[in-house]
Amino acid sequence: MAKTIMVTGNLGYIGSVMVPWLTDEKGYDVVGYDIGYYEDCYLKPAPQKLVKQIKKDVRDCTPEDFAGIDYVIHLAGLSNDPLGDFDESLTYAINHEGTMKIARCAKEAGVKRFAYASSQSVYGISDTSKAADEESPKNPITAYAKTKWMCEGELKELCDDSFIVTILRPATAYGASPNLRCDIVFNGFMGYAYTNKLIEIKSDGTPVRPMSHIRDISNAFLAVLEAPEELVKGEVFNIGKDDNNYTVRDLAEMAQKCVPGSDLTFTGEHTDPRSYRVSSEKILTVLKDYYHPEWTIEKAGKELLEFYDSVRFDKETFEGWKVTRLKCLKKRIEDGTIDGELRVTDK
DSSP states (O other): OOOEEEEETTTSTTHHHHHHIIIIITOOEEEEEOOOTTTTOOSSOOOOOOSEEEOOOGGGOOGGGGTTOOEEEEOOSOOSHHHHTTOHHHHIIIIIIIHHHHHHHHHHTTOOEEEEEOOGGGGOBOOTTSOBOTTSOOOOOSHHHHHHHHHHHHHHHHOBTTBEEEEEEEOEEESOOTTOOOSSHHHHHHHHHHHHSEEEESSOSOOEEEEEEHHHHHHHHHHHHHSOHHHHTTOEEEEOOTTOEEEHHHHHHHHHHHSTTOEEEEOOOSOOOOBOOBOOHHHHHHTTTTOOOOOOHHHHHHHHHHHHHHHTOOHHHHTSSTTOHHHHHHHHHHHTSBOTTOOBOOO
């Protein structure tokens, strides 16, 4: 009988791709858990074949929410560095305290495995002459990264033989999703090229970013749930490939090549302190029988172009609230559908 997986954040950018893959291609039963911040951001319909959709704030979860759940994939949270700096106290409340409440409730309810989406941003500023592995020094420099690092340590303390915790550190995500984000680097470059025919980089393009396609990220989460527990219990894995470290300049140039007639400029007016090169050797070795990344930047460029064409993507959408998480939350606060504590209201 198929195991039942709860995916928190199932209505987000990654969840909207991961859940149909788990249900339609992998045959799992899935329960969604999502507050619905971004449910109005879909650029195309994307129904999910769920056992149940729980619409609830992670800060309000109870053990009863996890009845019948075998595994949890925890994606939910405020989702990137600029958003994390929107209000640091809310980042700590949702990404740290909310995550730990989810984990404790899951453990109390008898969930067997818990896969946590941390981030490679925990490495922060690092020596890019060598790739950071899972044991390399951590230097989280944003509220988002700091909460991820805090949760890693506390989740490991919850891990035992009956509650197998595995921590995954995805590289910067990219790729098409029905609930698209363009506030992440490669998707943003592709959006600029497609809608403006110009990619303008405000740094000098030298910061290094490790990258992972959202389908490869989905593959990694399922891999740690399906692998023998002795391979994954209490372990941390960077998600990536052998060749997934790129400079911002590399990414911009690849986006330009994908969109005929687009131009590229570097203004150099801003500096970006976040730069890190990451090794994925551990996951590629330890989980070689379970994790099989397939995507490249070039392949994703074609995928994004096809997606943009299919939804008639335009400059208004690209610059609007649907594809930028911070703009979406600010709009919802202005509309009164969420309050200043990011609580959903009755409006």
